[in-house]
Amino acid sequence: MQSYNIGVIGVGVYGCHSLEQALLTANGAAKVTSVCSNDELGIGCYGDKFEEESERYAEKFNAVLHADWRNVVNDPAIEIVSVMVCPAKKAEIICAALRAGKHVVTDKPLSMTHAQAQEICRAEKESGKRGFMLAGYHTRPLVKTLIEAINQGELGELKAVSLRLCFMGGIFPGFVPSVRWRNENPSAEMLTIGSHAIITLMKLTGGSVRKIYAVRKHDFYEAYHETGAEDWATLNCILNSGIVANVKVGRIPHRVPCEDIAIEVTGTDGYAQIAGDCLKFYPSGKNIQIPVNGGQVLNDTFAEYYSCLDDSRPAPTTFQDGLELQNVLAAAIKSADSGSVETTN
Numbered sequence: 001m002q003s004y005n006i007g008v009i010g011v012g013v014y015g016c017h018s019l020e021q022a023l024l025t026a027n028g029a030a031k032v033t034s035v036c037s038n039d040e041l042g043i044g045c046y047g048d049k050f051e052e053e054s055e056r057y058a059e060k061f062n063a064v065l066h067a068d069w070r071n072v073v074n075d076p077a078i079e080i081v082s083v084m085v086c087p088a089k090k091a092e093i094i095c096a097a098l099r100a101g102k103h104v105v106t107d108k109p110l111s112m113t114h115a116q117a118q119e120i121c122r123a124e125k126e127s128g129k130r131g132f133m134l135a136g137y138h139t140r141p142l143v144k145t146l147i148e149a150i151n152q153g154e155l156g157e158l159k160a161v162s163l164r165l166c167f168m169g170g171i172f173p174g175f176v177p178s179v180r181w182r183n184e185n186p187s188a189e190m191l192t193i194g195s196h197a198i199i200t201l202m203k204l205t206g207g208s209v210r211k212i213y214a215v216r217k218h219d220f221y222e223a224y225h226e227t228g229a230e231d232w233a234t235l236n237c238i239l240n241s242g243i244v245a246n247v248k249v250g251r252i253p254h255r256v257p258c259e260d261i262a263i264e265v266t267g268t269d270g271y272a273q274i275a276g277d278c279l280k281f282y283p284s285g286k287n288i289q290i291p292v293n294g295g296q297v298l299n300d301t302f303a304e305y306y307s308c309l310d311d312s313r314p315a316p317t318t319f320q321d322g323l324e325l326q327n328v329l330a331a332a333i334k335s336a337d338s339g340s341v342e343t344t345n
Helices: 018-026 047-060 069-073 087-099 114-127 141-151 179-183 194-205 222-227 294-311 319-338
Strands: 005-009 031-036 064-066 080-083 103-107 131-134 158-168 209-217 232-239 244-252 262-267 270-275 278-282 287-289
Touching: 005 018, 005 069, 018 031, 018 080, 018 103, 018 294, 031 047, 031 069, 047 064, 064 069, 069 087, 080 087, 087 103, 087 114, 114 319, 131 294, 131 319, 141 194, 141 262, 141 270, 141 278, 158 194, 179 222, 194 209, 194 232, 194 244, 194 262, 194 319, 209 319, 232 319
Parallel strands: 005 031, 005 080, 031 064, 080 103, 103 131, 158 244
Antiparallel strands: 158 262, 209 232, 232 244, 262 270, 270 278, 278 287
């Protein structure tokens, strides 16, 4: 496996840096050599210890610490840039990295707006480099197995999908929603958790959302209510294929043992259900059980990403997927604001 030098932009902005940690775990020859951190990249998890923790993070990898992200992007030794900044800053940085000849990995969503996501995809195409957006549960073994079964026609023609994804606790330890955080993101949990659910829906069905009716609420955490941010949302969708889907996402205070994504899929020839670590098919009665191991899934996903770089194949979740996600999110936000059904672009 080829070695890569990694540049990290956005130390401490979105939590524990699972992207570069997974990049290093999946490729023992890869190394973080350049790091950027400053308060303009988005609200972070370090608070008053921002500079101190950023220095410690750079020292951990024996990497150079920069105050200006352009120094990372323009470093000729860097081959992969991990962009862990708020959505409001993503488009400028990702486009600059691509145009500087770097591969880019980021988390969800791809940007703040659909137009910015389009700009990112254009920059990727012109650069010839590869973008990877970490989002969706389609890389989980049970979901992958279900997708394979759907593609092989085991359920017949898909008619309906129900998907529930709920997280417990904050985005990072000690996280409290703030007006600044809300302004740096297109939405709150409909975006943070909803992005995973929407990508998974599109991978399950192999199609795009055409119409959507969304409801956002803040019922579980007072801090969300105070900042006008939703802590849960429900999205009713019609896909271009005619499939109907209900997606429910939320950050809730109730912890459920083995809680993971819950999926129900109905086709003309059968029905399948994922609950916890079990996938069941009806009427066949086939039952597949695989324990949930999120850490292993993350490492395997990044190993696949490296393989895609070596073989010039699309990443597990592409920037084009990110553009499609941004399209759905924009329609969902508009629907929630207007109280009406909205059509995607």
